[in-house]
Amino acid sequence: MKFIDPHIHMTSRTTNDYEAMSKAGIVAIIEPAFWLGQPRTEVGSFKDYFSSIVGWEAFRASQFGIKHYCTIGLNSKEANNESLAEEVMELLPLFALKDNVVAIGEIGYDDQTAAEDKYFRAQIELAKELELPILVHTPHRDKKKGTLRSMDVLEEHGIDPSTVIIDHNNEETVESVLERGYWTAFTIYPNTKMGSERMVAVVEKYGSNKIFIDSSADWGVSDPLSVPKTAKLMLDRGITSEIVQAVCYQNALEAYAQSGNMKERDWSHGVRFDQSVLYGGNSVLRGQNPKKSTNSDIVDN
Amino acid sequence: MRLSELIKEYCLNELQDEKTKSWLDQKLHSIKTDQDFFISFALINKKIPRDHLQLSPAQIQTIHLKYPEFNIENWTLDQLCRFSLLMYYSLLSVKSLTKLISVADTREQISIFKSITYLENASHFTPIVVNGIRTNIVDIFDAIALKNPFAASYFSQDEWNQMILKAVFMERPIYQIKNIDQRKNEKLAHILFDYARERWAASRRVTPELWRMISGYITEKLFVEMIKKIAEGNAPDQKAMLKLIQESNLDAAQQWLSSQSIEIEPISWNQIGSDFWHNNQALQNTSKA
Numbered sequence: 001m002k003f004i005d006p007h008i009h010m011t012s013r014t015t016n017d018y019e020a021m022s023k024a025g026i027v028a029i030i031e032p033a034f035w036l037g038q039p040r041t042e043v044g045s046f047k048d049y050f051s052s053i054v055g056w057e058a059f060r061a062s063q064f065g066i067k068h069y070c071t072i073g074l075n076s077k078e079a080n081n082e083s084l085a086e087e088v089m090e091l092l093p094l095f096a097l098k099d100n101v102v103a104i105g106e107i108g109y110d111d112q113t114a115a116e117d118k119y120f121r122a123q124i125e126l127a128k129e130l131e132l133p134i135l136v137h138t139p140h141r142d143k144k145k146g147t148l149r150s151m152d153v154l155e156e157h158g159i160d161p162s163t164v165i166i167d168h169n170n171e172e173t174v175e176s177v178l179e180r181g182y183w184t185a186f187t188i189y190p191n192t193k194m195g196s197e198r199m200v201a202v203v204e205k206y207g208s209n210k211i212f213i214d215s216s217a218d219w220g221v222s223d224p225l226s227v228p229k230t231a232k233l234m235l236d237r238g239i240t241s242e243i244v245q246a247v248c249y250q251n252a253l254e255a256y257a258q259s260g261n262m263k264e265r266d267w268s269h270g271v272r273f274d275q276s277v278l279y280g281g282n283s284v285l286r287g288q289n290p291k292k293s294t295n296s297d298i299v300d301n
Numbered sequence: 302m303r304l305s306e307l308i309k310e311y312c313l314n315e316l317q318d319e320k321t322k323s324w325l326d327q328k329l330h331s332i333k334t335d336q337d338f339f340i341s342f343a344l345i346n347k348k349i350p351r352d353h354l355q356l357s358p359a360q361i362q363t364i365h366l367k368y369p370e371f372n373i374e375n376w377t378l379d380q381l382c383r384f385s386l387l388m389y390y391s392l393l394s395v396k397s398l399t400k401l402i403s404v405a406d407t408r409e410q411i412s413i414f415k416s417i418t419y420l421e422n423a424s425h426f427t428p429i430v431v432n433g434i435r436t437n438i439v440d441i442f443d444a445i446a447l448k449n450p451f452a453a454s455y456f457s458q459d460e461w462n463q464m465i466l467k468a469v470f471m472e473r474p475i476y477q478i479k480n481i482d483q484r485k486n487e488k489l490a491h492i493l494f495d496y497a498r499e500r501w502a503a504s505r506r507v508t509p510e511l512w513r514m515i516s517g518y519i520t521e522k523l524f525v526e527m528i529k530k531i532a533e534g535n536a537p538d539q540k541a542m543l544k545l546i547q548e549s550n551l552d553a554a555q556q557w558l559s560s561q562s563i564e565i566e567p568i569s570w571n572q573i574g575s576d577f578w579h580n581n582q583a584l585q586n587t588s589k590a
Contacts (some may be wrong), residue, residue, distance in 0.1 A: 029421070047403060054406040059438045091404070097343035098406040 001245065005227045006030045006252035007106075007135075007167060007187065010057055010068070011049075017217075017224045018064040024228040027267045030214075030256060031057060032106040032135055033070040035078050037219045039237050043087035046074075050091065054098040067267040069240050069256065071103040072096045076110035079119040089122060096130055102259040103127075104247035105135025106167065109146045112139065117153070124157045133258050134164045138173065140192060147173045151180055166195055167214070174202060178210060183255040187216040188226035196230040200237050208246035212255070304368055304419060305388035311364075311373070312382050315355065321348050325382060329389040335397045338390050342383060346408075349379040370450055371419060383412040387420060395425055402429065405479060407438055414444040419452040427455045434464050440469065446478055453480035462489040465514060466496065475510035476574025482513070494526075501530065507575055509541035513570045516545040521553050526542035528557060537577045540568060 003026045010018075010031050021029075031053050040046060053070040061068035072095045074088045088287045096104060104127035109116050134154070139146035147166065154164055160185045161181035169177055177184045186202065187193040194202075199213060215226040223229070231248045235241065256262045302310075309329060316322040325348075327343045354376065354501060364373050376384070387393060402413060416432055417426050417549050430452070433445050445452065446468050452461060461484050475481065493514050497507045519527070524546075531542050546554045 051403060051405075054408070056438065059407065094339050094404040097346055099346050099408050101408070119544070176557060 001025055001228075001231060001241070002027045003227050003231065003248050004028045004030075004252045005215050005217075005224070006165075006212060006256065007032055007185065007216045008224060009034060009216070009218035010061065011052060012219040013224055015064070015218060018061065018066065021224055022064045022066055024225050026228065027271075028065060028067040028069065028253075028262070029061065030069045030071065030102060030252075032137075033073050034075050034106055034137075034218070039078055039081065041081075041084070043084060043091065046088050047091055050095040054095060054100060058100050062271045065267075066272050067271045069100045069102045069262055071105035072098075072101050073105045073107045073123055075106060076116045076118055076120065076137060076139075077110050079116045080111070080113055082115050085115065085119050092123070092126060094149065095161070096126065096132060100261060101132070102256040102262045103133040103135045103165070104130070104198065105165070106137035107134065108136040108150050108178055109139050110137075110203045112142065112146055112149065120150070121153060121157065124154060124159060128157070128159065131260075133256060134159065136164060136166045136197070138166060140168075143168075143170065143204070144172050148176060151177070151182065155180075156189075168216070169193060171202065173200070174206060174211075178206060182210070183251065184211050185252075186211070186213045187219075187221050188213055188230050189216050190254070196226070196233045199230050200234050200239070203234060203239055203243065203247060204237075204282075208243040208251065212247050212251040214252070302367070304371065305385070307364060307367070308381060308388065309385050311354070311356070311360065312378070312385050315352075315367045315378050315381075316349070318497060324348060324384070327481045329385055330392050332386075333392070335392070335400065338386070338392075338397070339401055342386055342401065342405075342409065345379050345383050345386075349382045351377050351379045353377055354381065368419075372448065375448060378414070379408075380412040380415060383409065384416040384419070387413070393420070395429065398426060398429055402433070407440060410436075410438075410441045411444040414441065414451075415449060418449060418454070423451065424455050431460050432454065434460075434467065439471065439473075442467070443473060446473060447478065448477055450479040452478075453484050458484075458486055458488065462486070462492060465489060466492055468510060469493065469496065472508065474574060474578040475508065475513065476571045476578070482570070485514055485517060487518045490515045494523055498526075506534075506538070509537040510570070510574045512541040512545045513574070519549050519551055519554065521544060524549075524551055524553050524557075536571065537580075541570075541573050544568065544570065544573065558586055 002088060003024070005021070005026055006029070008029050008031060010029065033050060033053060036049070050072060058068040060096045072092060074085055074092065079085050095101065102122050107120050107123045109120065124134065136150050136154070138150060147169070150166065154161070162183070165183040165185050166177045167185040169184050170186070170193070186199055188196055188199055193216070203211065212228055213227055215222065215224055216222040217226070227248055231244050234247070251263065253264065313322055313326060316325065332338045332341060354373065356373065361373060361571065364371060373481055398413070402410060405413060410433070414430065417430060426547050427514055430445055433441065446464055452464055456464065465478070490528065493511050497511060500507045529544060534542065543563070546558050547565060549555070
């Protein structure tokens with residue numbers, strides 16, 4: 001079975017992870033722009049981070065046969081540093097138009113402050129202007145209220161819920177998010193978010209319509225294989241492979257394909273870079289067999 | 302007709318959609334600020350197809366006659382439109398191009414590095430290109446190093462040598478580097494010979510194209526070392542070493558050659574490189590312990 005992990009922070013992960021993910025059947029990933037575990041203090045740090053997820057990280061992933069996309073946004077935690085936030089807002093349009101960007105995100109609320117609200121709204125408007133989907137991060141604390149408020153604000157700005165992914169849901173939020181027509185994502189992350197067992201119960205209860213899962217693996221204790229592992233558990237528990245496929249691949253693809261930048265053919269014949277452009281499609285294209293390409297593409301230094 | 306006007310004409314001809322065509326035409330003549338330039342450059346992703354150009358033989362001939370260095374066949378439509386934007390933006394400075402690269406994705410960087418050679422005052426951008434060579438992304442490296450005359454025209458000897466050594470190290474097709482023979486130098490020959498020694502010490506092979514850079518600078522001492530390796534090399538290595546020996550004025554080399562009863566088929570360095578590249582002989586795979 002093929003998988004998409006539509007939320008994972010690969011800049012924090014090792015090549016061992018990439019190898020394991022590829023082996024487990026993950027063919028495409030989305031890296032939402034987020035914070036780095038501590039607040040940045042200079043706009044240049046944002047610029048280099050964005051630059052890395054639209055370029056270098058995508059190249060790194062391609063070495064392992066994995067197609068890498070990202071989302072661009074100012075996260076809610078760092079929106080609270082207003083003078084910095086203003087500078088980051090100026091950068092966003094420069095990066096949001098890039099080739100592998102599939103949404104504005106992850107944006108939304110953390111402490112639900114006035115500053116967070118201001119930049120959430122500003123970025124909703126940016127997504128509208130650039131015709132990109134929106135990835136919403138729902139808060140860890142006061143989650144239910146924060147989730148409802150996020151949806152209210154999106155609707156106030158006239159956003160179509162079918163172009164929005166609400167992430168990090170749980171049993172308390174799932175019903176209202178589904179009801180209002182949003183893509184409903186669940187993060188399988190040890191300790192702080194959903195566990196695999198609970199996810200199986202959610203799928204048993206709500207089915208697969210508009211629901212998908214991700215790992216949100218990052219610099220914390222987390223598991224880049226939580227999508228394939230949860231898929232296995234679902235199959236073991238008798239959930240049909242059609243449903244598992246929808247929750248672990250197809251729905252995420254449909255949600256983010258709305259950006260126009262994510263297509264199955266990006267990975268269905270092997271992931272590769274633009275060699276064809278430079279060499280007129282001759283037989284030396286690497287990446288046809290991604291495992292082999294690992295040797296020759298990475299610079300030993 | 303200036304190159305910029307010719308390229309603009311080709312871009313507009315290729316664009317099917319009237320709205321896109323007028324968007325580009327208007328942007329080429331109206332951009333007055335860096336921010337507008339950066340956004341327009343990025344918008345190419347969304348607006349312009351990535352197709353290869355559908356040029357008539359006459360169109361290709363026109364541009365070849367006027368600008369023989371410019372190989373339009375190597376450009377896709379989105380790249381060519383980006384090239385136009387770069388040529389038409391009258392405020393393009395080293396500072397603004399540096400900023401553009403710092404916010405560019407891989408595909409954009411490839412277009413930029415392919416274009417720089419043909420900009421007015423191209424030499425002003427040399428530090429940007431030298432820095433570009435430090436990339437680890439193969440396609441960006443290739444956009445600078447291969448089929449691009451910039452490095453040969455503007456790099457200092459050390460910069461050139463660093464690029465060639467890195468190209469050898471990254472196993473890029475050396476024969477696709479423009480003006481490679483004109484910029485051969487003794488220092489590079491010795492750097493590459495040192496590199497070969499390191500590879501041999503690790504029981505690894507070197508690309509046969511390496512000998513192209515050393516040809517003309519072989520000393521007796523190096524020759525003795527090299528000749529020990531000729532027997533254990535495979536066919537492409539042997540062809541390349543024999544060619545170097547043939548080209549050498551060194552007595553020892555000529556004596557060795559006449560003592561051997563080998564028939565040497567004439568072959569060009571480009572042919573040696575292209576044969577090797579197309580057989581895709583992964584150097585590391587054959588010898589990595």
